[in-house]
Amino acid sequence: MNIRSRRMAVLTVLGAAVLGLAAGSAVAQSVLAPAGVAVDEGGDPAPALQADYPTNAAGQTYGSLSDAVAPEDEPDLILVVASNGAEGYVLKSTLDELTGANVSSPEEAVAWQLAQETATWDSISIPVFASDGVAIVGSFEVTRSVASPES
Amino acid sequence: MATRRRTRVTVILAICAFTTAFILTAIGVAAAGQAVSAYGYYSNNGVSYKNKSAINTNHSYNHQAYAVTLAYVTAGTAPSGWVGALPRRFNDSGGLLCTGTWSYSSSQMTSSSGPLNPAGCFIYNHSIYAADGQTRAWNGSSYSTYGAFTSPNQNS
Numbered sequence: 152m153n154i155r156s157r158r159m160a161v162l163t164v165l166g167a168a169v170l171g172l173a174a175g176s177a178v179a180q181s182v183l184a185p186a187g188v189a190v191d192e193g194g195d196p197a198p199a200l201q202a203d204y205p206t207n208a209a210g211q212t213y214g215s216l217s218d219a220v221a222p223e224d225e226p227d228l229i230l231v232v233a234s235n236g237a238e239g240y241v242l243k244s245t246l247d248e249l250t251g252a253n254v255s256s257p258e259e260a261v262a263w264q265l266a267q268e269t270a271t272w273d274s275i276s277i278p279v280f281a282s283d284g285v286a287i288v289g290s291f292e293v294t295r296s297v298a299s300p301e302s
Numbered sequence: 303m304a305t306r307r308r309t310r311v312t313v314i315l316a317i318c319a320f321t322t323a324f325i326l327t328a329i330g331v332a333a334a335g336q337a338v339s340a341y342g343y344y345s346n347n348g349v350s351y352k353n354k355s356a357i358n359t360n361h362s363y364n365h366q367a368y369a370v371t372l373a374y375v376t377a378g379t380a381p382s383g384w385v386g387a388l389p390r391r392f393n394d395s396g397g398l399l400c401t402g403t404w405s406y407s408s409s410q411m412t413s414s415s416g417p418l419n420p421a422g423c424f425i426y427n428h429s430i431y432a433a434d435g436q437t438r439a440w441n442g443s444s445y446s447t448y449g450a451f452t453s454p455n456q457n458s
Contacts, residue, residue: 160312167316185449188342192352192376196344215396217434222447231398238397250388251404257383257440260406264383267403296389296402296422299358299370 186220202226211284213240222252231279233289239279241291249275249293270295335359337432339451346439346446349378351385355433355450358421369402369423371435371450380411386438386445389422392452400425404438 184190184197202218204226213228228240247253251267254260272295279289339355356370369389385407391399402422411418423433433453438445 156308160308160315163312164315164319168319185342185451187446188344188353188448188450190340190342192343192350194343215392216398217392217396229398230396232393238395241398246401249403250401251386251406252388254386254404254406255444257381257406260383260386260440261408263404264406264408267405268408291398292400294400294402294422294424296405296420298405299368299372299419299421 205282207283209284213282213284222247228280228282228284231291233279233291234276235289237279237289239281239288240284241277241279242284245277246293249277267295337454339433339453342448342451343376344439344448347384347441349380349384349439350376351380351437351439351448352376353387353435353437353448353450355389355435355453357391357433357453367425368421369400369433369435369453370419370421371433371437372417372419373437374413374417375411375415376413378412380407380439382407382409384440385411385418387418387420388436388438389420389433390435391423391425391432392434399423406438 186198187196189196201220201224202214204212204214204218206212207228211227213230214226215230216225219225225243227243229243229246231239231241233239251263254263274292274294276290276292278287279291280286281288335358337357341352341354343350343352345351352374354372356372357367358370359367369391371387371389373385373387375385383406386404388402388404390401393399400423402420405418405420407418418437432455435450436447437450438447440446
């Protein structure tokens with residue numbers, strides 16, 4: 152193989168690698184874009200696809216948070232992995248209360264934040280249920296967020 | 303004959319290079335101490351924002367990892383309490399592995415402010431980590447919630 156054709160071969164392989172990086176990045180961003188969020192500033196937000204959650208005998212919906220478009224669409228029982236590794240569900244009402252998802256105004260938000268910064272707890276354990284919302288299969292920990300040292 | 307073989311080898315190598323690069327970036331694997339997602343952009347109530355998820359690992363203590371969700375104001379002014387961020391993680395089947403608590407901006411934010419960047423969801427003794435957080439913006443009557451891109455996997 153002469154030098155010229157060898158150089159062409161190397162450039163072809165490198166070009167393919169660069170194309171692969173660009174294509175992979177584009178696919179990862181466009182396919183996985185969260186609902187309502189754009190991949191570019193001023194771009195079109197990704198569409199919202201409504202999840203259809205099953206219902207248990209008690210009339211509670213259950214499923215994954217990652218399928219919900221907005222908090223009001225989230226199921227009554229949220230799919231989690233318990234501390235013992237078992238899959239089960241926690242009550243959305245319990246989770247929302249502990250995480251501060253119920254905050255409904257900027258004034259409440261500032262008060263919540265102040266309380267978080269002065270809180271003494273690091274984590275709180277809540278029960279994990281089977282999809283019937285009754286049988287307990289484990290526990291799940293909610294950890295209190297702190298300011299990150301990185302930005 | 304030899305030329306044809308060389309061409310075939312080059313094509314095979316190019317296909318391998320493309321496929322490897324595509325898979326690595328599409329799935330996302332990072333080997334350093336921090337893996338960060340792409341930015342997502344949104345606007346609400348006259349303020350423009352961007353968000354992202356990150357996962358950090360700390361080898362100094364029990365292979366600890368934690369998720370960070372970052373919310374930035376890119377244009378306009380967000381008064382105190384307008385911006386929220388929540389770090390959390392899911393497994394591949396959508397099960398919530400862990401969650402932090404919502405953090406809200408306790409002071410006004412502009413494009414020159416640092417991000418709201420709560421860390422939470424501390425995890426120990428796992429080999430691969432990824433973060434998938436949410437952020438919030440006050441729309442004048444309630445909070446609008448936005449997902450952040452999932453971070454690449456972070457190998458411990």
